Amino acid sequence: MNIVITILLVIVGIIGLFLIMALFLKKEHYVKREIVINAPRQKVFDFLRLLKNQDKFNKWAKADPDRKWEYKGIDGTVGFVISWNGNKKAGEGEKQIMRIIEGKRIETQIRFIKPMATVANVIMETETLSDNQTKVTLINCGTLKYPMNIFIPMAEKNFPKDMDASLTTLKELLEKDEQ
Known part of the structure; x- marks a missing residue:
């Protein structure tokens, strides 16, 4: 019986330690990556503004080739929503175009439901x-x-390599078309 109590106390102690750590961690994450693509800006922008194109280069979108996709609205316009439901790795969620500055910037919001x-x-x-x-x-x-902010350090460590992989694939796709 003492062993069970000791194990439970250790588990409670570990959980308590994580909760205390989370009190002192930041609550916001920010990761920025860049790449140079040998293609005209308008061509690159026109490709990026279509969320359906993201499954061609985005590492996370490629996590489950059998995921179910749903689309609402007109792709490439503000308000368009792409939703997915996939395996454990892909999870479930949606991404929406929130703002477009023509030729320069596409702002989207991604809302995860699972995991x-x-x-x-x-x-x-x-x-x-x-x-x-x-x-x-x-x-x-x-x-x-x-x-949940306990996960920010892990995200900021892992996101850059995944984002770099996505950008590298994007570069390969768009430069292949230029040759």
């Missing part, structure tokens, strides 16, 4: 570097309430 209810903002910006070179900036930011 954890959370909301984040995903912003994609394009900047002309030359007639045939465009800098793409990908930003993921949002807020996690206590005690």
Whole structure:
């Protein structure tokens, strides 16, 4: 019986430690990544503004090739919503175009239902570097309430490599079309 009580106390202590740690951690995350694509800005922007194109390059969108997709509205316009329901890795949620600054910026909001209810903002910006070179900036930011903010350090560590992989795939797709 003493062993069971000791195990339960250790578990409660670990949970308590995480809850105390979460009190002192930030509640907002912000990750920004960039890549240069050898293609004209308008071509890059026109591709990015369509959320249906994201399953072609976004690492997270490719997490479950069998996921169920639903679409509401006109892709590439403010208000368009893409919803999904997939395996454990893909989860369930939706992404909505919130604002478009023509040729420059697409602001979306991603709302996860599973595996954890959370909301984040995903912003994609394009900047002309030359007639045939465009800098793409990908930003993921949002807020996690206590005690879920305990996951922010892990997210800020893992997001950059996933975002870089997505941007690299985007670069390959768009530059292949330029050759």
